[in-house]
Amino acid sequence: MPSDIFDRERAPVERSKAFIDGGRMSGDEQRTAFSELLRGYEKLVKETSRLVKFSDRNEERLKTANVVIEKQRAELSEYAENLEGKVAERTAELAVERTKLERLVRLGTVLGAEHDSSKLMEMILEGARDISNADGGSLYIQVEDKELAFQIVQNDSLNIRVGGTSGNQPTFPAVPLFDAETGEANHRNVVSHTVHERHAVNIADAYESEDFDFSGTRRFDEQTGYRSTSFLTVPLMPRSGEVIGALQLINATDPETSAVVPFSPEVQGFVEALAGQAAVALDNQNLLAAQKALLDSLIELLAGAIDSKSPYTGGHCARVPALAKMLAEAACDATHGPFRDFSFNEDDWYELHIASWLHDCGKVTTSEYVVDKATKLETIYNRIHEIRTRFEVAWRDAEIAYLEGRLAGERDADELTAERDAEHARLVDDFDFVAECNIGGEFMGDDRIERLKEIAARTWVRQFDDRLGISDDEARRMSAVPEAPLPVTETLLMDTPGHIVPWHDGKVPYQDNAYGIRMDVPENAFNLGEVYNLSIRRGTLTDEERFAVNDHIVQTIIMLNQLPWPRTLRRVPEYAGGHHEKMDGTGYPRRLTGEELSLPARIMAIADVFEPLTASDRPYKKAKKLSEAVKIMSFMNKDAHVDPDLFDLFLKSGVHVRYAEQFLAPEQVDAVDINQYLE
Numbered sequence: 001m002p003s004d005i006f007d008r009e010r011a012p013v014e015r016s017k018a019f020i021d022g023g024r025m026s027g028d029e030q031r032t033a034f035s036e037l038l039r040g041y042e043k044l045v046k047e048t049s050r051l052v053k054f055s056d057r058n059e060e061r062l063k064t065a066n067v068v069i070e071k072q073r074a075e076l077s078e079y080a081e082n083l084e085g086k087v088a089e090r091t092a093e094l095a096v097e098r099t100k101l102e103r104l105v106r107l108g109t110v111l112g113a114e115h116d117s118s119k120l121m122e123m124i125l126e127g128a129r130d131i132s133n134a135d136g137g138s139l140y141i142q143v144e145d146k147e148l149a150f151q152i153v154q155n156d157s158l159n160i161r162v163g164g165t166s167g168n169q170p171t172f173p174a175v176p177l178f179d180a181e182t183g184e185a186n187h188r189n190v191v192s193h194t195v196h197e198r199h200a201v202n203i204a205d206a207y208e209s210e211d212f213d214f215s216g217t218r219r220f221d222e223q224t225g226y227r228s229t230s231f232l233t234v235p236l237m238p239r240s241g242e243v244i245g246a247l248q249l250i251n252a253t254d255p256e257t258s259a260v261v262p263f264s265p266e267v268q269g270f271v272e273a274l275a276g277q278a279a280v281a282l283d284n285q286n287l288l289a290a291q292k293a294l295l296d297s298l299i300e301l302l303a304g305a306i307d308s309k310s311p312y313t314g315g316h317c318a319r320v321p322a323l324a325k326m327l328a329e330a331a332c333d334a335t336h337g338p339f340r341d342f343s344f345n346e347d348d349w350y351e352l353h354i355a356s357w358l359h360d361c362g363k364v365t366t367s368e369y370v371v372d373k374a375t376k377l378e379t380i381y382n383r384i385h386e387i388r389t390r391f392e393v394a395w396r397d398a399e400i401a402y403l404e405g406r407l408a409g410e411r412d413a414d415e416l417t418a419e420r421d422a423e424h425a426r427l428v429d430d431f432d433f434v435a436e437c438n439i440g441g442e443f444m445g446d447d448r449i450e451r452l453k454e455i456a457a458r459t460w461v462r463q464f465d466d467r468l469g470i471s472d473d474e475a476r477r478m479s480a481v482p483e484a485p486l487p488v489t490e491t492l493l494m495d496t497p498g499h500i501v502p503w504h505d506g507k508v509p510y511q512d513n514a515y516g517i518r519m520d521v522p523e524n525a526f527n528l529g530e531v532y533n534l535s536i537r538r539g540t541l542t543d544e545e546r547f548a549v550n551d552h553i554v555q556t557i558i559m560l561n562q563l564p565w566p567r568t569l570r571r572v573p574e575y576a577g578g579h580h581e582k583m584d585g586t587g588y589p590r591r592l593t594g595e596e597l598s599l600p601a602r603i604m605a606i607a608d609v610f611e612p613l614t615a616s617d618r619p620y621k622k623a624k625k626l627s628e629a630v631k632i633m634s635f636m637n638k639d640a641h642v643d644p645d646l647f648d649l650f651l652k653s654g655v656h657v658r659y660a661e662q663f664l665a666p667e668q669v670d671a672v673d674i675n676q677y678l679e
C-alpha cells in the first residue's frame with residue numbers, strides 16, 4: 001500500500017496542531033479547520049475499515065495457500081522419498097548386474113587362458129552358478145552325437161563335487177540324445193531337448209512342469225531329501241553352431257532370503273552369454289587338443305620311421321625323449337646345487353618333448369648304406385662287377401684245364417705242386433687279412449696298411465669289358481680314364497676314378513652356411529675305392545661317409561628351422577640341433593661350447609649318448625651293462641664332452657637307475673658305485 005495515502009488528511013491535522021500550538025486562528029478558520037479535520041477523520045475511518053476488510057480477505061487467502069503449500073510439500077517429500085528408494089533399488093540392481101557383467105568378462109578372459117579341459121569345464125559351471133546364485137548344476141558334453149555325458153556335477157546343499165579337480169569321476173548315466181528303439185530325438189529330457197532345439201529352457205518349478213520328464217530328478221530328490229525346483233538349461237554352442245554340450249543350473253537362490261526362486265530373465269541372459277563364451281573356449285580347446293594329438297602322432301610317426309630305417313639304432317628316437325624328460329625332471333626337482341632355480345612350465349615341457357622326439361629327424365635323409373655300414377667294402381653295389389669276376393674265374397678255369405692237359409708231365413710234379421700249394425696258401429692268407437681288414441674291428445696301423453697295399457698291387461688279367469651293364473653315372477665316372485684294349489692287366493684291389501662320387505650337380509654342401517655350420521666338408525660325396533675303404537683306420541666309415549652320417553644333425557637343423565613353430569615352441573630347433581655338440585666346443589655341427597648351449601640342449605646331448613650305450617636291441621652287438629655304460633659316460637665327462645653338472649645330477653638323482661629299470665633288460669641292470677664318478 002502507498003505510504004502517502006494519508007498525506008492530504010495530514011495537512012489539516014498539521015494546521016490544527018499549529019493553531020492549538022500558536023493560538024492565532026480566527027473563528028471561521030477554526031470551523032473550516034475542524035470540518036476539514038472531521039472529513040479527514042471520516043475518510044480515515046472509511047479507508048481503515050476498507051483496509052481491515054482487505055487484510056482479512058488476504059489473511060484468509062494466505063491461510064488457504066498455506067494449506068495447499070503444506071499439502072504439496074508433503075506430497076513432494078513423499079514423492080522424493082519414493083524416488084530415493086527407487087533410485088537406491090535400481091542402483092543396487094545395477095551394481096548386481098555390473099558385478100555379474102564384470103564376472104562374465106573376467107570369466108571370458110580366464111576361460112580363454114585355461115588349457116586343462118576338466119579345469120575349464122569346472123570353471124564354466126562354477127562361473128554360471130556364481131552368476132545365477134544357483135545351488136547346484138551339471139555340465140554335459142556331447143559324445144559321438146549320441147549322448148550327453150556328465151562331466152561336472154556340483155550341489156552346495158548336498159555337498160556334491162564330481163569331476164574337474166575334485167578327484168571324483170562322474171558315475172551318473174549319460175543322457176541319450178535319441179530314443180534307443182525308435183531312433184527319434186529325445187525331447188522328454190530337458191537337457192537333450194535343449195541340445196536338439198539349440199535354445200535355453202527356463203523352468204520355475206520342475207514339479208509343476210508337464211513338458212518334460214523329471215522322474216529321475218524326483219527319484220534323486222526322494223533319495224536325498226532335496227527339492228530340485230527351478231531349472232535353467234542352456235546349450236553349449238560355439239560360433240560355428242555345432243552344439244557340443246549343455247549346462248544345467250538348479251535352484252536359483254535369493255541372496256538375501258536364501259529362498260529358492262526362479263531364474264530371472266536377466267540371469268538367463270547372463271548364463272546364455274557365459275555359455276556362448278564357454279562353448280567357444282571348450283571348442284577351441286578341443287580343436288587344439290585334436291591338432292596337438294595329430295602333431296604328436298606325426299612326430300612319433302616320423303621318429304618311428306627313422307627308428308625302423310635301421311635295426312642298429314632301433315628305438316633310439318623313442319627312448320631319448322624318455323631319458324631327456326627324466327633328466328629335466330631331476331633338474332626341476334633339485335632344491336640346491338646348480339639346478340636349484342631351474343623350472344619348466346607346461347609349454348617348456350612340450351617344447352622339450354617335441355624337440356627330443358624330432359632330434360634325429362634329419363636321419364630321414366641319411367642313406368641306409370651309410371647308417372648301417374657294417375664292413376668297409378659295403379656299399380650300394382652293382383653286382384655286375386661280381387658276376388663279371390666269376391666269368392673271369394670261369395675263363396681262367398677253362399684256360400687252366402686246357403693248359404693242364406697240354407702241359408701234363410713236362411715239369412717235376414712235386415716242384416709244381418709245392419709252388420702251387422705255396423701260392424694257394426699265400427692267397428688264403430692274404431684273403432684272410434683283407435677280409436679281416438674289411439670287418440673294421442682292428443685299428444689299421446701303418447704296417448697293416450702297408451701289407452694291404454702289397455696285396456692290392458698283385459695283378460691279374462681282365463678279359464671282360466668292365467664298362468658293360470653299368471649305370472650312366474658310373475660310366476661317366478669311369479670315363480675319366482680312357483678305356484684300355486682287352487685283355488687288361490689290373491691290380492687285385494683298386495682305387496679308380498669310377499669309385500669317386502662327386503657332389504650332386506657339383507654342389508658342395510653348406511657353402512651358404514645359413515645356420516652357422518662349422519663342419520669340414522670332404523672334397524667328394526663318396527669314395528668307393530677298395531684300397532681307400534679297406535685302409536679306414538678305425539671303424540668302417542670313410543671320412544665322406546662319416547660326414548654323411550653327421551650330416552643328419554644339419555638336416556635336422558635345416559628341417560626344423562623351416563617349420564612354422566608357434567612362439568611357445570620356437571626353441572625346438574635349438575634344443576634338437578645341439579645334441580652332438582660337446583662342452584669343450586669339439587662337437588658338431590656348430591662347434592658350440594657348453595655356455596653356448598641351453599640346458600635342454602645339454603640334457604638332450606646326455607640322453608643321446610647314454611641311450612645307444614645301453615641299447616640292447618642292436619644286432620651283432622652285446623648289450624652293455626649299466627655300470628659299463630656309466631663308466632664310458634664318465635670318460636666322456638672327463639673329456640668335457642658332456643655337461644659335468646648334468647652328469648652329476650644324472651647319477652645323484654638316480655635317473656640312470658630309473659631309466660635302466662624301465663628300458664634295459666634285467667640282466668643289464670647291475671650295481672653302479674656312483675661315488676667314484678662324482679666330483
Ligand SMILES: [Fe+2]
Pocket residue numbers: 359360552553579580608
Ligand atoms: Fe643325432
Ligand SMILES: [Fe+2]
Pocket residue numbers: 316320359360608
Ligand atoms: Fe640321436
